[in-house]
Amino acid sequence: MKILFLHPHGSNWLGTQKDISTIFNLMPPLGMMSIAAVLEREGFAVELIDCYGAPAEAPALAGEILRRNPDLVAFSCTTSSFLEGNRIAELIKERRPQVATVVGGAHACTIGPSLLDSFPAIDYLVIGEGERTMLELVRSGLRNPEAIPGIACRIDGKGTLTSPRELIGNLDELPFPAYHLLPRFPGRYNLPLFSYPKAPNTSIISSRGCPYRCSYCDRSVFSQGFRFNSPEYIVEHVAMLNRDYGIRHVFFYDDLFTFDRSRVAEFCDLKERRGLKVGYNCIARLEHIDAELLALLKRSGCWQVNFGIESGDPEVLRKHRKFFGLDEVGRKLQMVREAGMRVKGLFMIGLPGEDETAIRRTIEYGLSLPLDEINITKFTPFPGAPIYRTIGDYGTFREDWDLMNCLNFVFIPTGMTEDRLQSLYDEFIRRFYHRRQIQLGYASMLWKSPHSFLIFMRNLPEILTFALRQGW
Known part of the structure; x- marks a missing residue:
């Protein structure tokens, strides 16, 4: 067959x-x-x-x-x-x-x-x-x-x-993904611009599932538990990508790369002992971060850590995810910066329960944090997320599947309009990236991430047209 x-x-x-x-x-x-x-x-x-x-x-x-x-x-x-x-x-x-x-x-x-x-x-x-x-x-x-x-x-x-399928208990029994089936790999593929120092690069997923219960997350494929590849498997995966495809940087796209501390420590140790000259980025939760872990990450080649911050309004956060004190967030992010790694913050606009005051609080909060870059998604109530079942109680939902990609406002919280949400979204991006320290940081990418700069300049006309159209 x-x-x-x-x-x-x-x-x-x-x-x-x-x-x-x-x-x-x-x-x-x-x-x-x-x-x-x-x-x-x-x-x-x-x-x-x-x-x-x-x-x-x-x-x-x-x-x-x-x-x-x-x-x-x-x-x-x-x-x-x-x-x-x-x-x-x-x-x-x-x-x-x-x-x-x-x-x-x-x-x-x-x-x-x-x-x-x-x-x-x-x-x-x-x-x-x-x-x-x-x-x-x-x-x-x-x-x-x-x-x-x-x-x-x-x-x-x-x-x-038919009947439910049991989850795979030992993820190490799976072969590495079939990268060779992509005719233009790795050349056509790249991590987010300016989020890596070297190319070629790619992504790895080394765990499945999540024990947390954020209202906006769909866990229907991998369920609520947490399973992961062993440190030995991960190091071999990275080594294979380096040997067979010349990969020089990877992004661990796991939601909870740092969840199991012993796994991370052993991975860092193995990678160092192998002398594997491949850098990496990862996603972490703030409650997992301390100085000892950050030192391990940096020493083993971590270049950037991404954090899901979502909102700067404490009441909105309490409704949608496990709450982490906003005063602590800045301190933790500063620890990452001081350890020598870049910091990226992930935010959402248009969450159920948000109004303009809450969104403005998020904008001001985001601008106050020691972040190198941000990513802002437009809240989308996916069918597998817990909030989907009651989304109509919080506003107007246009369930147009084609547009449900976190890049369109398909949900409008009560009291808001799509135009106003878009205006606040654009304001957040414009104010963050128009600051002198951020622009200087991106200017430094000429030597810190030359491959990113090359792609950016090659596509500059299209990028400028889009940015002007958005009012950024």
Whole structure:
């Protein structure tokens, strides 16, 4: 059996504006690549098309897929890319109905079997982790899918979940993701501009799940627990990327890279002893940070630490996540700076319960923190997030899947308007990046991150057009 994996892009970014997001950041689809690696290890013929790395319209994609003559097309879809994935599946079925289609990813896991009742071009869903489920589905030759845990299929014409799939207990049993299936890896892919010192670079996910219960987070794929690769596995993963692809910097894209302190300490020690000259970034929670841990991270090559701050309004924070004293945040961030690493703050605008006063408090708070850069997302109530169930109590929600990508205001809190939210969003970005110390910091990237500067200058006309249009 020949399997083709497809990672749809989604048809919208910022409404009708041109999508320039992949200029700033393009990471490989690690989830699909992990499943593909498992199937390859078992002897199956596998191909992968990443539409972020090579964008194309749905008819052209369907034609290319059929030219490759797969038996099964496996889509990995977020909420914003699901409808495009379905359009491609429809085109495939119109021309070659015997080709089977399966959809996995966050959207399939959150909506569940009912998707099959509304989208007849999709034959199966993978609910939860995909490695074992896809392997069993392919091994069966698509016969008796109702006997395979973690599958949603049609039984008596109705979408039905077979039974839950148990989580993989030992993540080290999985092969490294199939990076070789990306024709333009690593050259076409890069971490967020100015967030790395060297290229080529890429991302790694070394854990799954999260024990925290933030209102806005979807945990439907990997659940609430916390599982992780061993330090030995992670170091071998980094070493492989360096040896086989020349990777010089990685981003550990785990939500909780620093959650298990002993794992982090052993990783740092092993990496140092191996003499592995690959730098890295990671995401951390503020409650995990202390001087000893920061010294370990810095000594083993950490260049930047990202923190989810979300809001500067304590009452808003208490409603949506485990509260961490705002007075402590600045002190912890300063510790990271003093340890010699860059600091990036992650914020949201438009959370349920926010009004203009709360958002302005977030803006002023963000400007007061010792941050090198920020990322601001537009709050989106995804179907798998706890807040989704009661979102109508807090404002107006336009559930347009194409636009649910954290780059459009699909939810408007009570008392706010979309125009006002956008104005405050733009103000936050403009005021943060127009400050002299931030601009001097980016000027230093000419020698600290020359690859970023080269990409930025190469795409300067498009970037300036977009920034002027946004009023930044």
